Amino acid sequence: VVTSGRGVCAISIGDDRETLIRDLHDQFPRTELVEGDGAVGATVAAFVDDPARGLALPLDAQGTAFQQRVWRAVREIPVGATASYTDVADRIGAPHAVRAVARACASNALAVAIPCHRVVARDGALTGYRWGVARKRALLDREAGA
DNA sequence: CGTTAAGCTTGAA
DNA sequence: TTCAAGCTTAACG
Numbered sequence: 001v002v003t004s005g006r007g008v009c010a011i012s013i014g015d016d017r018e019t020l021i022r023d024l025h026d027q028f029p030r031t032e033l034v035e036g037d038g039a040v041g042a043t044v045a046a047f048v049d050d051p052a053r054g055l056a057l058p059l060d061a062q063g064t065a066f067q068q069r070v071w072r073a074v075r076e077i078p079v080g081a082t083a084s085y086t087d088v089a090d091r092i093g094a095p096h097a098v099r100a101v102a103r104a105c106a107s108n109a110l111a112v113a114i115p116c117h118r119v120v121a122r123d124g125a126l127t128g129y130r131w132g133v134a135r136k137r138a139l140l141d142r143e144a145g146a
Numbered sequence: 147c148g149t150t151a152a153g154c155t156t157g158a159a
Numbered sequence: 160t161t162c163a164a165g166c167t168t169a170a171c172g
Contacts, residue, residue, distance in 0.1 A: 066155065085167055089154095100154040102166045107156080121167070128166030136166090 001041045002028065007058030010109040011044060013131040027109065048112060051079050051143045055113055063107070066097075070104040077118045080143045084122040106130055112139065 002010035002024055010027065014020035025033055040057065047055040061071055073091040077083050085105075089098045105116035108130070117136040121127045129136035 064156080089167095094154075096152080097154045098167050099152095099165060100156085100167095103155060103164085106166055116166080119166075122169095126166085130166075133166085 001038065001044050002031075002033070003040055004060045007060035008040065008044075008110065008113060009060040009062060011111045011113050012109070013111050013135060044112070048139075048142075051112075051139075054079075057113070059110060059113055061108075061110055061114065063104075066100065067104045067107065070101050071108060071110075071114045071116075074105070074114055074116055074119060077115060082118045082120045082124070082140070085119060086122055088119055102128075115139075118143075 001008060002012075010024060012020055012024060014023070021033065025031075043057060044055070047053065061068065063071070069092040070088060073088050074083075076091075085098045085101050086095075088101045089095055092101075094100070101119075105119055106128075108114050108116045111131060117129060117139045126133050126136050126140075
C-alpha cells in the first residue's frame with residue numbers, strides 16, 4: 001500500500017516482495033518509498049478479509065479524466081455484484097467506449113479499493129485482471145460469500 | 147465455433 | 160501527430 005499526502009495512491013498485489021517493491025518504485029519514480037508498518041496496511045487487509053464492511057480510507061487516485069470517470073462508476077458497483085464493461089461504459093455516458101473502459105481498468109493502481117475486479121465480460125466470464133484472473137476470482141468469491 | 151469489424155483511450159515512437 | 164494495442168462485443172460465415 002502506498003500513500004501520498006492526500007490519501008492512498010496505490011494498492012498492489014504480488015507474490016514476491018522484491019518485485020512488488022520494484023514495480024511500485026517504478027510507478028512512482030520521484031517518490032521515496034518508506035517501508036511501513038501501517039495502520040493503513042492493516043485497514044486494507046481487514047477490508048480484504050471482510051469486504052462487506054467497506055473501505056474507509058481517503059483515496060488519491062491519479063489518472064486521466066476518462067479514467068476517473070470509469071473508476072468512479074466502478075466504485076458504485078455494490079459488494080457481491082458484478083457489472084459488464086458495457087454497463088460501465090453506459091454509466092459514464094460513453095456507450096461505445098467499451099474497450100476503453102477495459103483499458104482504464106487495466107491501468108488502475110488501486111487494487112481492491114477500486115473494485116475493477118467486479119467488472120466482467122457481458123456473459124459473466126472473467127476475461128482478465130491486472131493482477132491475475134485467479135485473484136479476481138478469489139476476490140469475487142469472498143465478496144459473494146459476504 | 148472461429149473471425150471480423152466497430153469503437154475509444156493511451157502510451158510510445 | 161501517428162500508430163498499435165487493450166481486462167470488449169455483437170454480428171457473420
